[in-house]
Amino acid sequence: MKEISIHTLFGAALLSGIAGILLIGHGISIGIVFLWLPFLSAANSIRGMAMYGLGTGNASIGYWGTAVGATSAFVASLSVSCRSTLLLYVASVVVISLVIGLTTGVLADKVIRMRIPRIELNSAVIAVSTALITTGFLLILGSNYGLYPFIYILITLAVLHPYNASTGAGENQKRTLMLALVEACMTTLVIGIVAMLTSGSAMPISDDVAIVVLSAFGLVIAVVAWYRLVKSDIYEIRWTGYSPAEH
Amino acid sequence: MVDPLTATIMIIAGGVLVGVCVHFIPASATGAMAAATGIATGPSMLSAGAGLTGIYAAAYSIDSGIAPVIVSGAVGSALMLLITILCGNIMLAFGIGAPPVSGQTASGKSTFGGTKDIITGFEQGGYASPGTDGHGMPFQTAVSGTIGALMGGAGGALVFYAVYSMTLPEIATENAVTLAGIIAAGVFLINSVLPAYVLVGKTEGVFDMKIRSIPRTFISCLVTSSIVACVIYAVCELAVFGVVA
Numbered sequence: 001m002k003e004i005s006i007h008t009l010f011g012a013a014l015l016s017g018i019a020g021i022l023l024i025g026h027g028i029s030i031g032i033v034f035l036w037l038p039f040l041s042a043a044n045s046i047r048g049m050a051m052y053g054l055g056t057g058n059a060s061i062g063y064w065g066t067a068v069g070a071t072s073a074f075v076a077s078l079s080v081s082c083r084s085t086l087l088l089y090v091a092s093v094v095v096i097s098l099v100i101g102l103t104t105g106v107l108a109d110k111v112i113r114m115r116i117p118r119i120e121l122n123s124a125v126i127a128v129s130t131a132l133i134t135t136g137f138l139l140i141l142g143s144n145y146g147l148y149p150f151i152y153i154l155i156t157l158a159v160l161h162p163y164n165a166s167t168g169a170g171e172n173q174k175r176t177l178m179l180a181l182v183e184a185c186m187t188t189l190v191i192g193i194v195a196m197l198t199s200g201s202a203m204p205i206s207d208d209v210a211i212v213v214l215s216a217f218g219l220v221i222a223v224v225a226w227y228r229l230v231k232s233d234i235y236e237i238r239w240t241g242y243s244p245a246e247h
Numbered sequence: 248m249v250d251p252l253t254a255t256i257m258i259i260a261g262g263v264l265v266g267v268c269v270h271f272i273p274a275s276a277t278g279a280m281a282a283a284t285g286i287a288t289g290p291s292m293l294s295a296g297a298g299l300t301g302i303y304a305a306a307y308s309i310d311s312g313i314a315p316v317i318v319s320g321a322v323g324s325a326l327m328l329l330i331t332i333l334c335g336n337i338m339l340a341f342g343i344g345a346p347p348v349s350g351q352t353a354s355g356k357s358t359f360g361g362t363k364d365i366i367t368g369f370e371q372g373g374y375a376s377p378g379t380d381g382h383g384m385p386f387q388t389a390v391s392g393t394i395g396a397l398m399g400g401a402g403g404a405l406v407f408y409a410v411y412s413m414t415l416p417e418i419a420t421e422n423a424v425t426l427a428g429i430i431a432a433g434v435f436l437i438n439s440v441l442p443a444y445v446l447v448g449k450t451e452g453v454f455d456m457k458i459r460s461i462p463r464t465f466i467s468c469l470v471t472s473s474i475v476a477c478v479i480y481a482v483c484e485l486a487v488f489g490v491v492a
Contacts, residue, residue: 060291064440071433075482078414096478103474104437107467112444145425
């Protein structure tokens with residue numbers, strides 16, 4: 001089956017992420033569903049890099065990419081009192097994360113000589129995608145600085161885990177991305193619950209409840225779809241009744 | 248507090264220190280537990296752990312000036328690493344009966360040559376289990392790791408203090424500490440993963456031949472940290488002058 005290209009997925013994720021942030025910034029909390037696509041894009045790029053056999057493992061690449069993205073978003077949130085100049089905030093987040101992601105990718109390729117095809121493109125995609133997600137979450141949770149490490153860890157796990165869990169013989173993009181969608185829904189669900197429980201949340205509680213309901217709905221659909229894929233993929237190696245030695 | 252320009256230089260220096268420190272910290276891949284010398288978490292994860300501990304330690308002395316912050320970060324990080332090494336050695340020695348031995352030294356491929364621990368003089372050859380590249384963390388490796396952790400912790404603390412100095416005029420003290428901490432952690436993670444690519448999953452610290460690839464790490468981390476530092480500087484300056492606030 002033909003795979004979705006990095007460019008297509010990233011283009012869609014970029015537009016979707018920006019749309020999501022703008023909606024959230026204007027008080028429409030359900031715009032968080034538009035942040036699911038950046039999760040898919042980041043997970044796809046981690047797959048693109050890790051499948052060539054990194055010496056550091058999938059976890060490191062996830063931590064690294066999210067560190068670039070989240071740090072860009074945190075740094076940008078420092079100065080721009082972004083609620084008033086939302087477009088400027090989004091633009092600065094995208095530009096900062098793109099520059100740092102691309103630079104680290106080029107360095108890993110040219111100076112460190114990783115020899116992984118399209119490493120600079122993939123690292124830039126991970127950085128921008130995670131930066132968009134972080135920005136959206138920051139707008140929902142408000143200026144609650146104590147939650148910054150939490151946001152970082154949450155996003156990191158959701159983007160690095162899909163390929164890490166699906167890797168091995170028979171791994172394919174469709175199933176990995178579906179697992180990424182499951183984890184994206186799970187992450188927004190947790191963010192919704194945290195926003196409900198946090199007193200300093202930027203949104204009224206009804207908006208937080210909407211996030212939780214929508215994410216739970218998405219989670220159920222994604223889990224069912226993902227489980228179907230797992231079952232259809234595992235069909236070829238399903239137990240036949242014979243032990244391996246006889247088979 | 249330091250002025251913004253000095254803080255920018257501190258971020259660059261801290262980032263480079265963090266990158267270089269990874270070469271000193273003994274680590275092997277997770278799958279190579281007891282099959283290669285070093286802590287089996289992978290170099291970047293271990294260095295990041297040591298750095299984060301350093302930043303936590305540094306945060307406790309943030310009001311005492313720059314010197315205590317750096318010392319606190321370095322000592323906190325080194326303590327974390329030494330405790331990890333000690334626990335790892337205890338588990339390996341008493342759990343599965345594998346003595347701490349340097350694989351590179353045992354096979355005569357150490358940076359300084361010979362098959363003896365360069366500090367204690369203990370013979371390494373013959374103690375590595377067949378089919379493995381050493382196990383545990385012998386004395387020389389632990390010393391190398393401690394030096395690395397001291398550098399990493401000091402680097403993390405430098406970044407932390409610099410970001411704190413730059414953000415303090417904008418936001419309240421407790422928020423500045425949190426924000427500086429997470430940004431410092433971000434800089435740490437970016438710089439600690441880059442050298443891990445050079446090390447390809449495993450290093451024994453100074454005594455591993457891979458230490459010779461430090462120049463590549465140095466250049467990469469210098470460029471990355473400079474860009475990150477410039478971005479932080481630009482954003483903070485713009486905020487101070489009210490351009491984008």
